[in-house]
Amino acid sequence: MRTEMTRRNSKHREREITAEQVQDLIDMAQKNSASMLAADEINQAYMLVAIFNAADRVYGLWPDSSKPSGYAYSIMKGEPGSAAMRRVAGNPDMLVAGVFQQDENHVDLTRQLYKMLDGCGVNDEAYRLAWSMWLGTVPANIEATKARVRADIFG
Structure with missing residues (x-):
């Protein structure tokens, strides 16, 4: 598995980039997406969690025609003041990754699920539940997950 990341000065902490x-994030996300789309759903889930685990900060990008780049973004891991940022406080560089998401809601869901995965022991019931939901957020499953949620809500 090859994931795409870059080093960035950790002193640059503001949200606006x-x-x-x-553009660097878009390029990384395109490479990460190409790797993931070549895999089945289980391996996509492993690849996505590996990207999160390896990076100090992960940005989720989604299409937004109102932005000059065509993409909006949000930090999914490594918000200023987070544990991930405290770990790199003394380090001048941090690893940054970008991944495509369908929209801002997908970014929020992925962020919350990663926090659940990161905060549980692998033998915990909460971890198994988070992993099951994590599988629903990967590219191979997101459309089916959205359809299932719509059906649950609207009948």
């Missing part, structure tokens, strides 16, 4: 950095 430059157009060049957004």
Whole structure:
């Protein structure tokens, strides 16, 4: 598995990033997406969690025609003040990754599920539940997951 990340100065902590950095994130996300789409749903889930585990900060990007780059973004792991950022506080560089998501809700869901996975022991029931839901967020399953949720809500 090859995931795409870059080093970034950890002193640059504000949420707004430059157009060049957004383009770097888009390029990384395209490479990560290409790797994931070549895999089945289980391996996509493992690849996505590996990206999160390896990076100090993970940005989720989704299509947004109102943005100059065509993508909006949000931090999914490594928000300023988070445990991930405290770990790299003394380190001038941090690993940054970008992954595509369908929309801002998908970003929020993935962020929350990763926090659940990261905060549980692998033998915990909460971990098994989070992993089951994590499988629903990967590219191979997201459309089916959205359809299932719509059916649950609207009947």
